[in-house]
Amino acid sequence: MRKWIVPSLLTACCLFAVLLMYNSLRKDETPSVPHEPAPSATASGEAAPGVNTEAATAIYKSNCLSCHGDQLQGAMGPALTKVGSMMSEDDIRKQISNGGGGMPAFKGTLTDEQINTVVSWLAAKK
Ligand code: HEC
Known part of the structure; x- marks a missing residue:
């Protein structure tokens, strides 16, 4: 026992x-294993100089994602993945400010600075 x-x-x-x-x-x-957000430059590919990717993606997520998709792949609105090679910064700015073709105008919703942030971010998508 x-x-x-x-x-x-x-x-x-x-x-x-x-x-x-x-x-x-x-x-x-x-x-x-900290829960730090990944550096924005690596998170969304190459960041062009002067592009505030973090601010731009935040604005995009709350204003544009529903129509242009979470990966810019397009949904109700066209894909924006290569918009920088199809439109000039001015064209992009006009489209965002004035809307048109089913897209709402954002000049009353977003500040000029916010629009500029998104414009330079999108213009770098080539
Ligand atoms: C209600 C849906 C909707 C929302 C919200 C929206 N868009 Fe659009 N967007 C569209 C549609 C539809 C078009 C196509 C317009 C046309 O063909 O004339 C478009 C076109 C565009 C274009 C031109 C692309 C091209 O190839 O013609 C850009 C740039 C763009 N949107 C950026 C944005 C940004 C940035 C935001 C957020 C600030 C946004 N859109 C929010 C629906 C939307």
Whole structure:
């Protein structure tokens, strides 16, 4: 009878020790995986100089995504993935400010600065 107690106690201790080690390892790991947003330049490909990708994508997400898609792939509105090679900055600015062809005008909704931010971001999509 008694000879089983020692090995089973040992086994229990081992399991406990392993559990403790596993737990403390996991605790050590958590702080080293911060939830930092990825740098904007790498998150959306090459960022052209002077383009505030972070601000532009934020404006895009709340104003344009519903019609132009979450990847600029287009939906009710046309795709904008290569809009910079099809339209000049001025054309893009006019389209956003005045709308047209089913797109609402944004000059009352967005500030000039916000429009400019989105325009230079889109103009770099070639
Ligand atoms: C209600 C839907 C809708 C929303 C919201 C919208 N668009 Fe559009 N957008 C369109 C449609 C439809 C067209 C096509 C207009 C045309 O063919 O004349 C268009 C055209 C464009 C064009 C010209 C692209 C091309 O190939 O002709 C640009 C640039 C553009 N939108 C940018 C934006 C931006 C930036 C926003 C957010 C600030 C936005 N759009 C919000 C529907 C929308």
